[in-house]
Amino acid sequence: MKVLIIIPAHNEEGSIVTTVNSLKRLTPSIDYVVVNDGSSDRTKELCEQNAFNIVNLPINVGLAGGFQAGMKYAYRNGYDAALQFDADGQHKPDYIQPMVDAMRETNADIVIGSRFITQKKKFSSRTIGSSIISGLIKLTTGKSIKDPTSGMRLYNAKMIELFVTKHDIAPEPDTIAYCLRKGAKVIEVPVEMQERLTGESYLSVSKSISYMLRTCISILILQWFR
Amino acid sequence: MNGLLRILLVVCALLVFVFIIRRIKKAEIHATDTIFWFLFAACFVLLAAIPQIAYFFSDLIGFVSPANFIFLFVIAVLFVREFISTIEIAQLREKLHTLTQEIALAEHKSDKED
Numbered sequence: 313m314k315v316l317i318i319i320p321a322h323n324e325e326g327s328i329v330t331t332v333n334s335l336k337r338l339t340p341s342i343d344y345v346v347v348n349d350g351s352s353d354r355t356k357e358l359c360e361q362n363a364f365n366i367v368n369l370p371i372n373v374g375l376a377g378g379f380q381a382g383m384k385y386a387y388r389n390g391y392d393a394a395l396q397f398d399a400d401g402q403h404k405p406d407y408i409q410p411m412v413d414a415m416r417e418t419n420a421d422i423v424i425g426s427r428f429i430t431q432k433k434k435f436s437s438r439t440i441g442s443s444i445i446s447g448l449i450k451l452t453t454g455k456s457i458k459d460p461t462s463g464m465r466l467y468n469a470k471m472i473e474l475f476v477t478k479h480d481i482a483p484e485p486d487t488i489a490y491c492l493r494k495g496a497k498v499i500e501v502p503v504e505m506q507e508r509l510t511g512e513s514y515l516s517v518s519k520s521i522s523y524m525l526r527t528c529i530s531i532l533i534l535q536w537f538r
Numbered sequence: 539m540n541g542l543l544r545i546l547l548v549v550c551a552l553l554v555f556v557f558i559i560r561r562i563k564k565a566e567i568h569a570t571d572t573i574f575w576f577l578f579a580a581c582f583v584l585l586a587a588i589p590q591i592a593y594f595f596s597d598l599i600g601f602v603s604p605a606n607f608i609f610l611f612v613i614a615v616l617f618v619r620e621f622i623s624t625i626e627i628a629q630l631r632e633k634l635h636t637l638t639q640e641i642a643l644a645e646h647k648s649d650k651e652d
Binding site: 347350366367368369370371373377380381384385388479 | 645
């Protein structure tokens with residue numbers, strides 16, 4: 313199976329080199345592409361200095377648009393699967409191969425790298441949000457997704473095509489719910505994640521609230537009409 | 539509906555008209571986009587010239603004052619306009635994202651071929 317690791321990067325100068333180098337060291341047989349989403353820092357220069365494989369968006373279009381660029385790259389270069397991988401060092405490359413193996417063995421459409429299969433959710437504002445989204449997905453699709461907000465997801469060729477052709481699809485939990493309802497097979501594989509190396513999480517308080525509202529409205533109301 | 543409100547409607551229509559013409563001169567607005575505003579201003583003039591229209595609809599819906607009908611009418615029209623703008627912005631954003639992605643992918647491809 314030909315797999316592409318897509319690394320959307322927006323202002324990740326502090327972590328991008330470490331992240332990509334550890335990927336190259338630990339998963340040398342898997343291709344990757346860094347999608348520089350109009351960074352205003354030195355992300356682009358650092359990638360070019362290190363001769364990383366980079367797709368450079370001239371302006372900032374946000375995670376969904378940046379990730380879609382990566383999916384287009386995967387689609388046009390004939391990849392069988394694409395992995396969404398964070399540039400900030402939260403995701404560990406060691407878990408990529410188990411996810412790919414799981415997809416091959418189970419023929420799943422989406423494989424989620426899940427933090428909460430073996431470990432229980434610790435009590436925090438973030439896990440409350442995650443539990444609410446899990447509950448909504450269970451309510452609307454009947455399926456149980458333990459870690460819907462995990463940003464480490466592997467998509468097969470069918471899903472790559474979906475991302476390329478549909479513009480209202482974002483690599484977010486509501487897309488998981490949408491795909492589940494359309495009959496996609498989604499499985500979870502246990503992974504561990506690290507605290508981010510540098511930079512600030514994009515989830516500030518106001519952004520967290522709008523993220524939750526968007527996700528809830530999308531899962532509860534919008535998905536029935538898509 | 540007193541005379542003052544009718545004068546106000548005409549003044550507003552004139553202001554809209556002047557504003558649009560100035561933008562047209564500066565080439566800041568496209569001719570197609572002015573249609574809505576001209577019709578909007580024309581409605582003001584029409585309501586000022588023939589207040590019976592406002593009276594008719596006020597009686598029909600049960601408003602005490604025809605002025606209330608005019609407020610409701612203006613709010614409703616602007617509401618629809620705002621909704622259309624939201625859709626247009628979404629479409630523009632989608633086009634912008636597509637162009638950005640295509641530029642990036644084309645550049646990547648030509649880099650590889652060099």
